Amino acid sequence: MNFNDIQRDAVYEAIHNRRDIRKFLPTPLEEDKIRNILLAGHHAPSVGFMQPWDFILVTAPEVKHQLAEAADKERRALAIHFAAEGRDDKFLAIKVEGLREAPLTVCITTDPTRGGDHVLGRNSIPETDILSVACAIQNMWLAAYAEGIAMGWVSFYKKSDVRRILNIPPHIDATALLSFGYTDEYPDQPILEKSGWAKRQTFENLLHFNSWDNKEKKEGSR
Amino acid sequence: MNFNDIQRDAVYEAIHNRRDIRKFLPTPLEEDKIRNILLAGHHAPSVGFMQPWDFILVTAPEVKHQLAEAADKERRALAIHFAAEGRDDKFLAIKVEGLREAPLTVCITTDPTRGGDHVLGRNSIPETDILSVACAIQNMWLAAYAEGIAMGWVSFYKKSDVRRILNIPPHIDATALLSFGYTDEYPDQPILEKSGWAKRQTFENLLHFNSWDNKEKKEGSR
Numbered sequence: 127m128n129f130n131d132i133q134r135d136a137v138y139e140a141i142h143n144r145r146d147i148r149k150f151l152p153t154p155l156e157e158d159k160i161r162n163i164l165l166a167g168h169h170a171p172s173v174g175f176m177q178p179w180d181f182i183l184v185t186a187p188e189v190k191h192q193l194a195e196a197a198d199k200e201r202r203a204l205a206i207h208f209a210a211e212g213r214d215d216k217f218l219a220i221k222v223e224g225l226r227e228a229p230l231t232v233c234i235t236t237d238p239t240r241g242g243d244h245v246l247g248r249n250s251i252p253e254t255d256i257l258s259v260a261c262a263i264q265n266m267w268l269a270a271y272a273e274g275i276a277m278g279w280v281s282f283y284k285k286s287d288v289r290r291i292l293n294i295p296p297h298i299d300a301t302a303l304l305s306f307g308y309t310d311e312y313p314d315q316p317i318l319e320k321s322g323w324a325k326r327q328t329f330e331n332l333l334h335f336n337s338w339d340n341k342e343k344k345e346g347s348r
Numbered sequence: 349m350n351f352n353d354i355q356r357d358a359v360y361e362a363i364h365n366r367r368d369i370r371k372f373l374p375t376p377l378e379e380d381k382i383r384n385i386l387l388a389g390h391h392a393p394s395v396g397f398m399q400p401w402d403f404i405l406v407t408a409p410e411v412k413h414q415l416a417e418a419a420d421k422e423r424r425a426l427a428i429h430f431a432a433e434g435r436d437d438k439f440l441a442i443k444v445e446g447l448r449e450a451p452l453t454v455c456i457t458t459d460p461t462r463g464g465d466h467v468l469g470r471n472s473i474p475e476t477d478i479l480s481v482a483c484a485i486q487n488m489w490l491a492a493y494a495e496g497i498a499m500g501w502v503s504f505y506k507k508s509d510v511r512r513i514l515n516i517p518p519h520i521d522a523t524a525l526l527s528f529g530y531t532d533e534y535p536d537q538p539i540l541e542k543s544g545w546a547k548r549q550t551f552e553n554l555l556h557f558n559s560w561d562n563k564e565k566k567e568g569s570r
Contacts, residue, residue, distance in 0.1 A: 136354070166364075272359040326399070338517065
């Protein structure tokens with residue numbers, strides 16, 4: 127826990143430069159790098175140490191194809207809502223082809239029964255199970271960055287479709303689809319920022335001090 | 349995106365050695381380190397780039413005291429369920445004093461209205477807002493590790509209590525309480541593992557290949 131500047135800066139570089147990637151090269155991924163990335167996920171914090179995650183590794187072309195079809199169906203369905211806001215063109219340009227192109231897609235799941243009836247923390251806040259899985263996703267993203275591998279998180283699909291395609295039991299949540307591959311386009315800004323879809327929030331506007339309604343930091347208040 | 353071995357290993361060290369800490373020293377935290385940690389949270393991925401987080405920085409002793417009381421009340425209430433499983437002693441030993449001791453506690457919140465009516469991804473999977481906030485939590489945890497600062501995620505409290513104490517509006521979710529401080533006890537294993545509360549899952553048991561029911565990796569399947 128005593129990082130020098132190079133080590134500290136490496137963590138920050140991964141955190142700040144990590145991007146959501148949707149375009150992948152067919153170059154195969156090394157087994158040891160995949161294992162490192164998945165292990166980083168497994169070593170995420172989990173509330174009550176419940177470790178509610180499973181990893182379904184999708185490499186079979188026909189399964190990738192079915193996942194891509196499911197995402198594309200949802201993309202077209204959503205476009206109808208965005209059209210009503212006059213934003214459909216930009217939306218439709220966002221590719222789900224990554225699911226077909228990426229050498230590996232991982233469906234990370236949440237098992238709400240893992241750890242028994244009374245898991246510390248989940249007893250109070252039931253959604254701590256999926257929050258733990260999201261921590262695992264972020265670990266995998268940063269690990270992928272450290273390995274020089276791009277990751278994309280696909281979040282439009284109907285869970286019932288993914289459950290059917292991957293034979294996931296009814297009580298297991300298909301929390302996210304994560305595509306991994308090498309890429310030759312790693313942008314310096316989020317793609318949704320670059321495309322003008324959304325802006326980054328001003329950091330200072332998100333800070334509150336001791337109370338939601340106090341946005342001015344007082345001297346000596348910390 | 350071209351890390352050398354030292355940079356890559358730094359990311360993995362932070363991921364694997366990060367622990368949930370509940371005991372803090374009163375040593376003040378440096379402003380620039382706190383800012384780095386919060387910025388790491390703000391640079392988390394968010395589905396549809398919605399950035400649904402806010403950060404309420406709690407440093408006032410009377411507010412910390414109220415949060416600790418709320419957590420302790422919930423801890424005692426939960427102990428009744430664990431007693432029925434014969435696990436109350438171990439549970440009651442888990443401290444919530446960290447909320448009182450830590451120089452800084454951050455309540456990270458989720459605003460489900462951020463980004464308007466139709467946020468990309470949240471339209472399909474509504475909980476992507478809290479999943480994004482969990483990614484921010486993990487970024488903050490790793491950033492804190494890189495800064496030599498310990499973090500603890502308190503997840504037992506009633507959200508209505510925290511909302512009242514911090515004057516959080518009804519539509520905003522009080523997703524997590526995160527305590528930060530220096531510590532002289534940074535264990536090499538999760539405290540719940542060390543105390544015998546729970547075991548780490550065997551990694552290989554969590555892997556599936558192309559289908560939930562296929563746990564055997566076939567040659568050439570990747």
